[in-house]
Amino acid sequence: MFDVNDYFDGKVKSLAFTAEGGKATVGVMAAGEYEFGTNCIEHMTLISGQMAVKLPGEDAFRDIAVNETFIVEANVKFQVRIGEDSAYLCLYK
Numbered sequence: 001m002f003d004v005n006d007y008f009d010g011k012v013k014s015l016a017f018t019a020e021g022g023k024a025t026v027g028v029m030a031a032g033e034y035e036f037g038t039n040c041i042e043h044m045t046l047i048s049g050q051m052a053v054k055l056p057g058e059d060a061f062r063d064i065a066v067n068e069t070f071i072v073e074a075n076v077k078f079q080v081r082i083g084e085d086s087a088y089l090c091l092y093k
Contacts, residue, residue: 008034014090023092029082037077041093045069049086054079 014027052061
């Protein structure tokens with residue numbers, strides 16, 4: 001079945017499910033800036049909208065293109081800047 005996740009007063013929502021190869025979420029983020037923490041490696045793909053990401057060790061945000069995937073290491077915090085309401089897919093490894 002699906003689990004519903006709700007973060008940042010409803011500005012970020014996702015549905016968790018089991019995909020081929022493991023856990024996954026598909027979600028939406030309202031325009032704004034957010035910081036997330038990871039428990040495992042995450043492969044995040046922007047499906048639609050505008051996103052910039054700042055990963056640990058990076059000095060500045062970098063733009064993510066629609067259909068681009070970036071990888072976040074386990075047990076770190078990272079920041080995203082959402083320019084317009086956006087959708088994403090996240091695969092957990």
